[in-house]
Amino acid sequence: MMEFSTWDILRNLLLAARWTVLLSLVSFIGGGLVGLLILFMRIGKLKAGRIFARGYIELFQGTPLLMQLFLAFFGLGLFGINVPAWLAAGLALILWTASFLAEIWRGCVEAVAKGQWEASSSLGMGYVQQMRWVILPQALKVAVPPTVGFSVQVVKGTALTSIIGFVELSKAGTMVTNATFLPFTVYGFVALIYFALCWPLSKSSQILERKLNVAHRNH
Template identity: 55%
Template structure:
């Protein structure tokens, strides 16, 4: 039986938005850890590591996220693992985020002048000390604006998880639409909620970019 779109439906959409935010945080945290390893391996690792990390980046960036979601969701079952949509989507989003963050951070590491490496080496620092105390602090300063900007992309890309049954903001919107048959109203509210999540991140990214550029 159809019903009118009301306050209860907005509360349901807010619940879906909470799951969207949680999935985004997991994707960013897990992708950040793996992405740092990818970035360091791609920029500073031996040739085999560089080739592996470069291949990983190209494969992930060269294939649609939707296909990756299907691959992880159905791929686990091929190997006998019965995983929930939550696990499959989280793993897929972590790999997706790590490839893009790793590529961004690789560029930031390589943007640090070689003279900084030479100066740190002259002070008797080991490779890891150079990386920790000299190179990464400078690379992080360069990386902050694009990283914050990519966080908005993560939030928007989580909407694809609805295709494998993960109940995020978009999926709840689909369910509410089926119950109310008011797609325009429902998806207008859904779009506004995505905007409310992503716009502050985009503005923060622009602010940080101007701030750091002015500091140079």
């Protein structure tokens, strides 16, 4: 049986962690763009857009991410479309992330005092101008901490993509365990790497929340 040193195990896991980081970035950035579109539909004046956005959010928040991954990977296969694991993983995570970010941001927009809407309206601003110059800049300050905090959930959500064969950190952990028969060592490293990825994000969210709250109180 081939012998694996501790460094061999850690090196393989770190190489796989690159894909976890890449998938997290793609999911978060893509989900942010889609989420922004859903947000504008959700708070817009067009009734059909509000209904669609509400249904989208309820659908993706109300169903397990695991099931969404299965549907993205196997569902399209029923129509003869061969979907690579990385594409299915990215698509499912983008759509899932968008539903949560849209709802987080909607709460931040609604947290802006109604007086701000009334004051900007009295200046003759249209809806788009109100959002661009008055509402969104204020909502952005409120949105930063929960948005950064949610990025932790995105990183941890990538672990589920191993189910459809995408080789990221948790999938690599299983493969290395099968090769080394050292589950405690391997999964101990996996947990430490996830912690190293998630803890700075979680801590940043807490620091930003404190700073923005202090700035708000001083203002």
